[in-house]
Amino acid sequence: MAIASTTTAPADTAAAARLIAAEERGGARLTAAMLVTPATILVAVGLLIPLVILFRYSLNEFVTQRKLMVEAVTIANYAKFFTDPYYINVLVRTLRVAVTVTAICLVLGFPLAYVLARTQSRFKNLLLMLVVLPLFVGSAVRAAGWMTLFGSKGAINATLMGLGLISTPLEIMYTETAVIIGITAVNLPFMVLSLQSVIENIGRDVEEAAFSLGAHPLAMFRRVLWPLALPGVLAGTILTFILGMNAYATPVLLGGPKFQMMGPLVYGQFAGVNNWPFGAAISFILMTATLLLTIAANLIVQRRYRR
Amino acid sequence: MARLRLDHVSKRYGDFHAVRDVTLDVADGEFVVLLGPSGCGKTTTLRMIAGFITPTAGGVHLADREVTGLPPWKRNAGMVFQSYALFPHLSVAQNVAFGLEMRRLAKADITTRVAEALKLVRLDHLAGRLPRQLSGGQQQRVALARALAIRPDVLLLDEPLSNLDAKLRQEVRVEIRELQRQLGLTTVMVTHDQEEALTMADRLVVMNEGSVRQIGGQRDLYERPADRFVAGFVGRGMFLTGRVEAPGRFRTEGGLALACDGGASGPAVLALRPERLEIGPAPLSGLDNSLPGTVEFISYLGAASDVHVRLSPSDRVIVQVANRGGDAAPEIGATVHVGWPATAGRLFAPGGDPPSL
Structure with a gap:
């Protein structure tokens, strides 16, 4: 315990207490250091070092004839990305999909998270498990499942045509809609869990206080619940957005070869055409775009709701 | 006619009778305390007055209006919660202003009434603080000011003193009672503390197992308890x-x-x-x-x-x-x-x- 001193304690007692507290803090520091070290090493080795190398690669030259990377310091790879409408289009599409997915996750996730946070049911843990359950199925497997549903002879079209509601099959497969649906389904649990844990810590009595002061449910939501849930909204939004920006399996499987997003693009450069410098540059553009938007969202929210 | 009237009010959850057939008239400006052990139905009764719980049977009348089926935001009941339930993201002044903003008062009126309410509880100097920067006693007074600012038809106090330390509790007890008298507030308070109940109430309602056991003044309950429960619970x-x-x-x-x-x-x-x-x-x-x-x-x-x-x-x-x-x-x-x-x-x-x- 690091209760330093009380105001009523004589000066020497207070000083002694401070010394003891300082020493305890020293011990706590050591323990804390030991606790964070393994994870820090893992992150440093597994993330930072490759990033540094990758960044260095992105400044290298690519010699097409020999399919080789040549040591250089050039921004040609970045320039290539930003001058070619095709690549700009891929970036814009990726942003659009990630933002849309995040928005849908928030709209669908909030009510679900709210109910989960407020339920008194003894099946609450089971319900939470059900939310997490989809994560047991990897996104590649899931996307494959969606394919059987979305295809021109898939379950949805077969049903609708069987009922006579449509005569020609709907084109769902290999569209942006399919990709958005797919990523949303994968990301929703992250949003729900982020929101649920925060909403759970907002007292029900605070909502009731708002009601008793004359706030109808919508006003209560806008003035009390939403601002108080904001940390969860932010966490869930960031998580969903990052996952959406970096989605790989879903756009490849549901979007098809013509629907390019940043994740598959990076992979294609590395594995397909062996252009490591350009692949590295795309990686950094993707990372920077994700980071900048996340920081921007954070700042906007903070400016808006922090006093 | 009474300011607040509970007319044969009951609340049942399945087979469990939380409140059985409670009838109570509270006169204008009267301070009534619902007293009883935990689980006696006093809080359920208070929450039915506030509108958080709808009675299974019976009617609630507030200021000559039947409010039985009305949601809380359509009643004009000011409530002070046991936990105070202040809005943690709003300043003291914004907390007090909340109810007035919901009533769409003009900005200038809101400012005046917030200042008035904070002055009543002697917190005008802390208007800009956040709730977490206040002591428990101060938070309690903000909660009170917030409930008073809307000029409620009835003031509802749910164990308002139970989170204060013993010495402060005695002071706040007197303070609330004086304020209530001075403003002529019709007040219903819930407590399990008989001393608190006896010192503050004009009239007490002793409850047990969902039913009213006796309604009366301090002397009635103490000198002429209606049954063995009241005799054991009061004094x-x-x-x-x-x-x-x-x-x-x-x-x-x-x-x-x-x-x-x-x-x-x-x-x-x-x-x-x-x-x-x-x-x-x-x-x-x-x-x-x-x-x-x-x-x-x-x-x-x-x-x-x-x-x-x-x-x-x-x-x-x-x-x-x-x-x-x-x-x-x-x-x-x-x-x-x-x-x-x-x-x-x-x-x-x-x-x-x-x-x-």
């Missing part, structure tokens, strides 16, 4: 079980023959209060009852001592003796005489609630 009660042999004659299970005040023949419980008994070294002439006994236990409480005296193998009473200094207090093991007038005891039907002492 201190001791209960001797036995039977009334004839009107005026009570025999305990331990065989003591006691003079009592009336009563119909049959099994009964005789309720006594420790402060109504007298104790002395010799038989107490002039009292209807005077019995010898042995002192078994003494607890010294400062202003008074509780002397536990065994009167028979199955009858033990507690006598409260004022500590006036000087006179020799009885000692454990000493033989003493305990006496009381027949009118100091009250007879109740047996069974029901266990004695609270």
Whole structure:
């Protein structure tokens, strides 16, 4: 315990207490250091070092004839990305999909998270498990499942045509809609869990206080619940957005070869055409775009709701 | 007509009767306290007035309006929560302004009324603070100011003092009561603390197991408790079980023959209060009852001592003796005489609630 001193304690007692507290803090520091070290090493080795190398690669030259990377310091790879409408289009599409997915996750996730946070049911843990359950199925497997549903002879079209509601099959497969649906389904649990844990810590009595002061449910939501849930909204939004920006399996499987997003693009450069410098540059553009938007969202929210 | 009226209000959850057939009129400016042990239905009753719970049966009338089915935001009830339930992201002034903004008052009016309300609870100097920067007592006053600012038809207090420390509680008790009188606020408070209830209320409603046991002033409840539960819950009660042999004659299970005040023949419980008994070294002439006994236990409480005296193998009473200094207090093991007038005891039907002492 690091209760330093009380105001009523004589000066020497207070000083002694401070010394003891300082020493305890020293011990706590050591323990804390030991606790964070393994994870820090893992992150440093597994993330930072490759990033540094990758960044260095992105400044290298690519010699097409020999399919080789040549040591250089050039921004040609970045320039290539930003001058070619095709690549700009891929970036814009990726942003659009990630933002849309995040928005849908928030709209669908909030009510679900709210109910989960407020339920008194003894099946609450089971319900939470059900939310997490989809994560047991990897996104590649899931996307494959969606394919059987979305295809021109898939379950949805077969049903609708069987009922006579449509005569020609709907084109769902290999569209942006399919990709958005797919990523949303994968990301929703992250949003729900982020929101649920925060909403759970907002007292029900605070909502009731708002009601008793004359706030109808919508006003209560806008003035009390939403601002108080904001940390969860932010966490869930960031998580969903990052996952959406970096989605790989879903756009490849549901979007098809013509629907390019940043994740598959990076992979294609590395594995397909062996252009490591350009692949590295795309990686950094993707990372920077994700980071900048996340920081921007954070700042906007903070400016808006922090006093 | 009463400011607040509960008309045969009940609340059932499946087979569980949380509140049974409660009828209560609260007059304009009256301070009524719902008193009872936890789970007695007092909080459910308060929440039905606030509109958080809809009664299964019966009606709630507030300021000449039936509000039974109305949601809380369409009633004009100011509530102070046990936890205060302040909006943690809003300043003190914004908390108080909240209800006024919901009523779409003009900005200037809101500013004036917030200042007024904060002045009432002497917190005008902390208007810009956030709730977490305030002490518990200050938070409580913000909660009160927030409820008062909307000029409620009724002020509802849900155990408002239970999170304050003992000394502060006494001060706030007086403060709330003075404010309530000064503003003529119709108030319903819920508490399980009988001392709190007795010091603050104009009228008390004693509840147990979902039903009202007695409604009355302090003196009514203390002097003329309606049943054994009230006798045990309000003030201190001791209960001797036995039977009334004839009107005026009570025999305990331990065989003591006691003079009592009336009563119909049959099994009964005789309720006594420790402060109504007298104790002395010799038989107490002039009292209807005077019995010898042995002192078994003494607890010294400062202003008074509780002397536990065994009167028979199955009858033990507690006598409260004022500590006036000087006179020799009885000692454990000493033989003493305990006496009381027949009118100091009250007879109740047996069974029901266990004695609270």
